[in-house]
Amino acid sequence: MTSAHHVPVAIVGGGQAGLSVSWYLGRAGIEHVVLESHTPVHAWADNRWDNFTLVTPNWHCQLPGYPYAGSDPDGFMTRDEVVAWLADWLDTFTPPVRAHTRVTRLQNRPEGGFELTLQTSAGSETLTCESAVIATGGYPLPVIPSFAGSLDPAVVQIHSEQYRNPSQLPDGAVLVVGTGQSGTQIAEDLHLAGRQVHLAVGSAPRVARFYRGRDCMTWLAEMGVYDRPAQQYPGGKAAIEKTNHYVTGRDGGRDVDLRQFALDGMKLYGTLADGRDSTLHFDPNLRAALNAADSVYNSICSDIDAHIEREQISAPPATRYAPVWEPEAEPINVDLAAENVTSIVWAIGYRPDYRWIEASAFDGGGRPMQTRGITAVPGLSFIGLPWMHTWGSGRFLGIDRDASHIAATLISGHHESVLRLAVGH
Template sequence: MASEKVEVVVVGGGQAGLAMSEHLSAKGVSHLVLERARIAERWRSGRWDSLVANGPAWHDRFPTMEFANAGPDDFVGKEQVADYFVDFAKQIHAPIRCGVEVTSVVRLQGKNAFQIDTTEGTIEATSVVAATGPFQKPVIPPVIPAEAPVQQIHSNEYRNPDQLAEGAVLVVGAGSSGVQIADELQQAGRKVYLSVGPHDRPPRSYRGRDFVWWLGVLGLWDLAAMEPGKEHVTIAVSGAEGGKTVDFRKLAHQGMTLVGMTAGYEEGVVTFADDLAINLKSGDENLQSIFDAADAYVERTGIDLPQEPEARMQTLDPACVTDPVRALDLAAAGITTILWATGYVQDYSWIKADVCDDKGKPKHQRGVSTEPGIYFLGLPWQSRRGSSFIWGVWHDAKYVADQIEIQRSYQQYPG
């Protein structure tokens, strides 16, 4: 028997859950936000020490609150980002309960409601919003056996170079996390090998504007779907050191060894695909396409932004690109750690309903589940390219709140 009733339960107290709470409160919808740890816990304990936001403070925020003690073009640190969400929760008077984990959601037989079982009791709600975000279960591909004589950790466990055993490091994955961690390790004096897969490589800035501005005015944040064939393409971008364009070749000239995608392992030897040059070329094409689109925008609109021809200059190929390493004996190379920056999968097993496909991905339309009364928020590409970003999830939350209100009005119709 449920001891408490509320219209909506929001599961997750990060950026998605708090955005949802703001919009539900604005509509007068009673709700609870349940967070199993602290507000924005992933920012505090699921990231490395030196992480900063990948976008400037003027852009990577909710529209209704600015960052305190940060300039508009600053890339704020992870703790400041977490503090921002704590302050936001206070600003909107979010009905949030921390330290409460949701263990299951089950539709009540014969009722337009769900039973939400938690570590603090049972709640009955008409609707449930799964706002647990995209970073739920770290993924380490089954390439190198766990018993191999080398430390293996996922990027969510990495904190700083001193945490790792002495020796060289193989970083697998060249998205934002992989390239930033590899760069940090190299600057700390480590020998680093970086396994580079398919990626997009936007400029940090161009003609005096950050790339988030360019994606905005060019309408690229609002793309409704990922380009076919790029489902597994990551974005190599960094806000570290005040923000800089990722240049894999430059990192290689500074001592890093680039290799292709990690393909196999046998008796202490890791093998790599022969795709390094192809992956770098694809990233270069993405970079140049943004330059081209930006230049065309300036010409079309007449906006006064200085030309930047040096931005198009490409660093010469280093030896590891012209003569790629296809196999690496870990012991001979002195590699003591393999760091997997290979992303996450989502886990909605706690929702006891047919809400996911056979790959575990939610079945939904802009966050509205195929199961009436269940909603999702914080998914990559939930409605657009910007959906998993701080500002993007805020707009998705508004849409989901609108849908909840629409269903609420139908249910309240007296007949």
Template sequence: MKETITEIDTLVVGAGQAGVATSEHLSRLGIEHLVLEKHRIAQAWRSGRWDSLVANGPAWHDRFPGLEFAMDPDGFAGKEQVADYFERYARKFNAPIKTGVEVKRVTANVGRAGFRVETSAGTYVVNHLVSATGPFQNPVIPSIAPPAGTLQQIHSAHYYNPQQLPDGAVLVVGAGSSGVQIAEELMLAGRQVYLSVGPHDRPPRAYRGRDFCWWLGVLGLWDNETPQPGKEHVTIAVSGARGGHTVDFRRLAQAGMTLVGLTQEFVGSRVRFQDDLNSNLDQGDANYLSLLDAADAYASRNGLDLPQEPSAREKVADAACITDPLRELDLAEAGVTSIIWATGYSQDYSWLQVDAFDSRGKPLHQRGVSSAQGLYFVGLPWLSRRGSAFIWGVWHDAKHVVDQIANQHKYRAYDQGKRAAAVVPLRNVKR
């Protein structure tokens, strides 16, 4: 059977927020393109998140410029609302998206620029390829995890609600936004929860009547181009759950959650923790207070009449788990029947067989423009700046990448024009 090959200028892989944003900018500039998605538009928001998840930024902030959420702008959109939003956004400009198509293999063309893209629906030959598959591809459970046995172990990507877990206490490993929100939900559902807390930042949900997203904006912190030295892998604990509130680990401990340090190893039924709980909490507090200080200074310098909030600096008394932290826990004796690993994701580019990655498999790029000619990345954290991790940041990153594709069109058109001008009909040549 003869192979079906389709030629198209630009192909976008993935129809989540990054793919939809890229398609909008390509459409605006009239660049021929197609978006391929193996599931539904924004499917990861529907199936790769727990039931009660809401966006970490308020609706006025966590959106694309061209469409508002149909809700209170100061509220936090649920995961289904977010997925529906991207479907509506794609319809708004009639995005050329094909769903149910999996990209299996991409290789560089031979003898010409661009790429050969093999999919479940045929082969494409393209000039430009945009990888918009995002950072949340392969859930990572670290090698220290105990062998399969009586404990139920799942990654946070596969946690949906407390009812799916067996009765008993739960150990949550990882205290970024996912880990702390899941741990708090389980505690409020009546479970005994042990939360393993590593290094983290914890901004206030709001301060002096303004959301932390607003404060990071006016302070210029969204535009930081690289993480602070030593904080490349530090997680951020922030929550929009139940209307939004500041994550305070010390208050969670007062409410009955048992905090422990970084999980170190499992030996039989016992788990050992590093002796770093207090230093991790202190560093998180310092990060929190530094943003309050910066906000106060900005308000004073700019004469903003914002309400004072002295209660934001109040510190509750430390619970016993903080004053005398556990270094070891017998899971069986403690009644722990489940472990939830909120330990992040790895990226899978096995389908992208192009020389564009470092020795660790990380994309080599500058603001999304790959080291491989014609290849681009959108939707990665810190792609261009701190704001890249938020929905609106993805939209701006996509604009930059598409502008680079448009620039390549101009250079190619110039080259083609020069070659066409060089072919002069014989009858016009003077002898």
């Protein structure tokens, strides 16, 4: 291991969140380094499927010094368009990125600050810093259920982050497990390609794409929903920890209606509970899950109606979603071989993994204990977490605001440190 070197601020993670903090620190003249295990913002190109689109309107894309300025603010960028937009942003400044540098350990130093163990192509080295910003994403580890290893080995299993297109999967039917944003959109991608899709639902709610003449997310932004601090959000912690509402930006944007999928031949089931060999066991909650998702859909429409009435906005008349399909029966046991299911796409989310951070900054579930990204551990902060401050946190819409706050805290601390040194304390 080589000798340690020092930098005032180390940012761990070179995605849009970490780079946004770097943008502000660079403008303030604060020496820092961005440590990225791959290449900057690589996940957009490497971890999204071919037909991926944003689910938020393009005007939500607002990074430091670089708001979306394209010709389609109400459209939805594709994966490749997002990659190009981020590359253009990176051309506007020069962040001090060390690519292909993985941080394998971060620990407190007795004299203050942190020591980081780095792994590079040249070997291991150490880095010390006064402040560390963790920008590795909210939940980096894909979740696969414990019984997955007990299933028939002839069935190909991948996580949603590995999915690229229908042709990568063997011929036959595909089971998609999970109805968050990734699960529903991958199910649709397979369905549109002519594959027989089986879909195991989860508890995710849904939202209308367009309502009363505008995108629902534009209405919600105007209503201040994305700016409301997490502590003030109705329903408390349980509400903000729920999966995001499913909808799609594909082909200009549209609703994701699982009932319509069923009418078109997709096979829907309740939540996947267990499995062994070629037999899967589902909870009998399909009807309840569909009803709950539709209830949220209509509730959001009601909130928008109230806003329109309150602000006396001229808009098309109010409507409500009415179910186009109801399950006649809810299968409990399904034989994969009998249904010709040859592959499974797990889209049941991710979990946190901060085991490499040796600091008392986490709750019993391994999640950072923070307020607007700032922890009780001096010098340790986070950026890019879902609901870190508001619903907009972790999204393009909220990154700039969150990064500005984190950077301002770091800059203030740096100036105080310089002042203490200057007066001899």
